[in-house]
Amino acid sequence: MTPTPDTPREWLTHLYRTAVERAQPARQLAAHLPPPPRGRTVVVGAGKAAGAMAHALEAAWPAQAPLSGCVVTRYGHTPPRPPGVPPRIDVLEAAHPVPDAAGVHAAQRLLASVQGLGPDDLVIALISGGGSALLGLPVPGLDLPGLQAITRALLASGASIHEMNVVRKHLSRIQGGRLALAAAPAPVWTLAISDVPGDDPAVIASGPTVADASTDADALAVLDRYGIALPPAVRADLAAGRHETPKPDHPRWAMCTVRLIATPHAALQAAAAEVERLGLRAYVLGDALEGESREVARVHAGLARYALQGRGPLRPPCVILSGGETTVTVRAPAQAPGQRPRGGRAAEFALGLALALDGAPGVWALAADTDGIDGTEDNAGAFVTPDTLARARALGLSARDHLDRHDSYGFFAALDDLLVTGPTHTNVNDFRALWLR
Structure with a gap:
């Protein structure tokens, strides 16, 4: 009643x-799927909805079409698998909002899963809020404890989600479009659930499969604005522009598509x-x-x-x-x-x-x-x-x-x-x- x-x-x-309910993947995802490719379909993804999105994709994808891959969600956020739907996508779990070793492992698995693909293959990326913390793969010179300390300081600082994700993209080996670069030359089809003001795909989960217009200098400015310390080597790398992300004019984006399947x-x-x-x-x-x-x-x-x-x-x-x-x-x-x-x-x-x-x-x-x-x-x-x-x-x-x-x-x-x-x-x-x- x-x-x-x-x-x-x-x-x-x-x-x-x-x-x-309006934002449930089981209700929204199927209508946004591309047709199966001639080659393989590899699924990657991260976020609090990643498990539910993976299950919805498994239910909607043709049974005879190849499908494999892995996604990562927050501990305890994997829903029960729908009855009668065979598992084809691995669902991993990691910590949120502060990354942990399981998130590092998950990011490494996602990067490994898209290696060696060709133009006839397809990558489907399932992206939702929370993915930034769940893909904790720091850049060289920054270890996991250092990334955790920076994350905790950002969370307590009052920084906006846009500001936090600018930093995350430039301290990560997978975010800020880098996952899409790793999947080349296969096309990438991103299905995203927005949790950010303005619904910018580059901000959702720090945009692992979309272009990034922000710079190392922007990330350094955010950290300085809130008085957040960095290891000297990482600060020097940001100041020198050594962790730049792929920008909107990169040719890779001609083979990448983004669809928002649910929004605030x-x-x-x-x-x-x-x-x-x-x-x-x-x-x-x-x-x-x-x-x-x-x-x-x-x-x-x-x-x-x-x-x-x-x-x-x-x-x-x-x-x-x-x-x-x-x-x-x-x-x-x-x-x-x-x-x-x-x-x-x-x-x-x-x-x-x-x-x-x-x-x-x-x-x-x-x-x-x-x-x-x-x-x-x-x-x-x-x-x-x-x-x-x-x-x-x-x-x-x-x-x-x-x-x-x-x-x-x-x-x-x-x-x-x-x-x-x-x-x-x-x-x-x-x-x-x-x-x-």
């Missing part, structure tokens, strides 16, 4: 699941259509909102308050929807021994929203990551209700203190207001819904 607007938490969850915009539109089907107004603020989670939350709260006063273009009852990728700059005070910041950008948005709304009546909200995992915890996101702060005070919790310590997970766990879905096997970035009654 479809939840109704009389059950806010269930209904917001229903809208989230509607958006996620399409997912939000699916949720908006469901809102309107149930007789309410839906307002989509955009699918590419960026900025600090708590500041983006403050803007959403201001719009909601303005609308509830009967002012502005938004007319309650309605649902405000938005997507994109916010950031969290970790500036937490000293933690107790063994403690660390807990909570991703979705839950931090929710906590910032609760504080900015300050108990305003008539607003229920959900902020969640469409991959089902908010940061490094086990929740997809969190709910906000008109009595969030009142219930917290009754438990002796300070919302402001939890926000200052970036402990949004602990705050909403105590209120039993976490959304826990497990991996969704897709990834079209953040989903935010504010229901104004």
Whole structure:
């Protein structure tokens, strides 16, 4: 039974699941496949949706046509194989968001699998968000611990996904188009699920099979902007332009095709259509909102308050929807021994929203990551209700203190207001819904 607007938490969850379902590879991938080539078809891929994309490809590819290869996804993100579909693509798992040795091994396997192909063969690349961390193959002069340290510093810096991936492309032996170069002269057909503002294929998973317009100098500028240290030899290489990626004018790209099979915009539109089907107004603020989670939350709260006063273009009852990728700059005070910041950008948005709304009546909200995992915890996101702060005070919790310590997970766990879905096997970035009654 479809939840109704009389059950806010269930209904917001229903809208989230509607958006996620629109981005499922099993629904979207088959329509974008090329015909089988005269030679072999080798599949490579990386991202949180890579396992589901591989299974969808196996189900749709002609049984008599050769098919092999391997993809890598995050630990625990491999879905059950569809019944009756024989396995032809290996699904590996590695760490996210900080790369590990399994990711190095996976990147090496992907590169090895495309060696020795000819013009009659075909490479199908299955690319989705999270692939940057899952293909951790550092350039010469940079070892895995060094790459891990740089990654952790970037994640805590507040850098945007575009900035982080500029760095990753120039510190990697497989990203920034290098995987496509390794597959020459075989054509490459890339199927991508976008998790980035603007849907630029060069940013999704750091673009292992597409042209890269950024430079070593751009990567060095990002690292310097956020004060992130580099080994001296790697800094010298970047300064000298020794890790440049293949640019858009490279002849290789004449044999490469890119198709976006799912996007944040399409997912939000699916949720908006469901809102309107149930007789309410839906307002989509955009699918590419960026900025600090708590500041983006403050803007959403201001719009909601303005609308509830009967002012502005938004007319309650309605649902405000938005997507994109916010950031969290970790500036937490000293933690107790063994403690660390807990909570991703979705839950931090929710906590910032609760504080900015300050108990305003008539607003229920959900902020969640469409991959089902908010940061490094086990929740997809969190709910906000008109009595969030009142219930917290009754438990002796300070919302402001939890926000200052970036402990949004602990705050909403105590209120039993976490959304826990497990991996969704897709990834079209953040989903935010504010229901104004």
